[in-house]
Amino acid sequence: MAQYLKEDIQESISSAALTVFAQKGYSAATMTEIAEAAGISTGNIYRYFQDKKELFRAVVSDEFARTFTELIRQRVNALDGVDDVRALEVDAPYHLISEELLRFCIENRLRVVVLLGKAQGTNHEPFAEKMVHDLVKMTIAHARSTRPTFDPKETTTFSLDLVYRNFVSAMASILTRFKDEAKIREAVAGLSHYHLAGLKSFFEGASLSSRVRR
Structure with a gap:
C-alpha cells in the first residue's frame, strides 16, 4: 500500500530539526529529539526522511x-x-x-x-x-x-x-x-x-x- 505523506507533518519535522540543530549542533542532535520537538513518533520521521543527513540537507x-x-x-x-x-x-x-x-x-x-x-x-x-x-x-x-x-x-x-x-x-x-x-x-x-x-x-x-x- 502506498504511503501518503502530509505536507504539514513534513514542515513540522523540518522546523523541529532546525530548532534542535541550532540548539545542540548537528552531531549531538538525535532523530528522537527532533521527533519529540515535532510532536510525532521517531518512526514516523523515517517515512519522510531516510536519515539525519538527508534531513539536514533538506533544511540547510x-x-x-x-x-x-x-x-x-x-x-x-x-x-x-x-x-x-x-x-x-x-x-x-x-x-x-x-x-x-x-x-x-x-x-x-x-x-x-x-x-x-x-x-x-x-x-x-x-x-x-x-x-x-x-x-x-x-x-x-x-x-x-x-x-x-x-x-x-x-x-x-x-x-x-x-x-x-x-x-x-x-x-x-x-x-x-x-x-x-x-x-x-x-x-x-x-x-x-x-x-x-x-x-x-x-x-x-x-x-x-x-x-x-x-
Whole structure:
C-alpha cells in the first residue's frame, strides 16, 4: 500500500530539526529529539526522511549556503573605493546590500546559526572557517585599493583572522540570543558600527607602519 505523506507533518519535522540543530549542533542532535520537538513518533520521521543527513540537507541546503555566501561577497564588494562608510548616502549600494543581507539573516535565523557554528559533521562544517578566510582576503584587497601604501604583514593577516572569527561568532550569538527583529537589528547595528570603526583604525595604523618601514 502506498504511503501518503502530509505536507504539514513534513514542515513540522523540518522546523523541529532546525530548532534542535541550532540548539545542540548537528552531531549531538538525535532523530528522537527532533521527533519529540515535532510532536510525532521517531518512526514516523523515517517515512519522510531516510536519515539525519538527508534531513539536514533538506533544511540547510547547498543553495542556501551559496546564497548566503554571495550576499556577503556583494556587501564587501560594495565598499570598493570607499574609505569611510559614514560618508555614504543612505541609498548607497553598500547600505542596500547590507539591508538585504540582514533581512536574509533575520528571515533564516536558525539556518544561519547552524551554518556559523553548529554544522560539525555535515558537508557544511567548513562553512564558517571558509567565511572567515574569505572575509580576511576581501578586506585586505579592499584596504589595498583605498590605501596604496598598505603592505600587509603576517601579523596583519593573523590579527584580521582573529577579528573576523570574533565577528562571525558574535553574529551567531546575536541570532541565537534574539528572536525579535528589532532587537536583532539593534544588536547588529551596534556590532557593525564597532567593527567598521575598528577596521578603519586598524588599517590606518597598518598603513602608517608600512610608511615608516619604507
